[in-house]
Amino acid sequence: MNPLLRIPPPVYALLLLGLCKGLDNLAPLPLDLASPTLGTAVAAPGLALMFWAWLSFLKKKTTPIPTGEPSAMVAEGPYRFSRNPMYLGFLPMLASVVFFTGSVVYLLAPAGFFLIVDKLFVPYEEAKLERLFGAEYARFKRSVPRWR
Numbered sequence: 001m002n003p004l005l006r007i008p009p010p011v012y013a014l015l016l017l018g019l020c021k022g023l024d025n026l027a028p029l030p031l032d033l034a035s036p037t038l039g040t041a042v043a044a045p046g047l048a049l050m051f052w053a054w055l056s057f058l059k060k061k062t063t064p065i066p067t068g069e070p071s072a073m074v075a076e077g078p079y080r081f082s083r084n085p086m087y088l089g090f091l092p093m094l095a096s097v098v099f100f101t102g103s104v105v106y107l108l109a110p111a112g113f114f115l116i117v118d119k120l121f122v123p124y125e126e127a128k129l130e131r132l133f134g135a136e137y138a139r140f141k142r143s144v145p146r147w148r
Contacts, residue, residue, distance in 0.1 A: 004120055005067050012116050013090055016109040017097060024105040034102025043096035050089030053078050066121050073133045075140050082148045083126075083141065087117045122146065 056077035057064040063071070064086065078085035094110040129137045 001067065002120065002124070005124055009066065009087065009090065009113070009117060009121060013094060013109065013113055016112045017094070017106070019112075020097070020103075020106045020109050023108070024101065024103045027105070029104040031098060031102050031104050033099060035099050039096040039099035042099060043093045046089040046092035046096070048089075049078055050086050050093075053085040053089065066125055070129070070132065073129065073136055073140065075144070080144065083144050083146050084117070084122060087114075087121070088147065090117075118147075 054064055056074050056079060059076070060072040060074050062074065063069065082088055090113055091110045094113055095107065097106040097109060098104060126141070130141075
């Protein structure tokens with residue numbers, strides 16, 4: 001297993017926000033759209049999507065941890081529309097920080113997070129699910145897009 005997978009996705013999200021904070025301190029890029037109300041409106045759907053996905057794992061009594069060993073395949077709830085709704089939920093939450101801080105620099109966080117999960121976590125998870133669930137996962141993969 002790639003050692004970078006030992007760092008959970010939420011930690012990557014926090015590290016990216018910290019990097020953005022440092023960049024914002026060095027070279028701020030203010031935005032006139034600073035608004036906690038708008039920030040909340042952007043973050044809330046992402047949080048709801050993540051919670052719905054997490055509940056889907058609870059119902060199946062399997063782990064939502066990317067490096068954990070799943071005991072069941074989850075294809076219900078938001079997984080009917082996307083193979084990665086938890087990761088998708090992070091994106092608006094990270095993007096919302098732009099509106100809470102009033103700085104465009106924070107758009108680097110969702111972009112960086114997407115690249116990390118798309119290139120590191122998703123291929124690892126897909127290979128594991130293919131190995132564990134075979135044809136069932138192959139059908140799921142053909143019928144549900146990775147990112148939607």
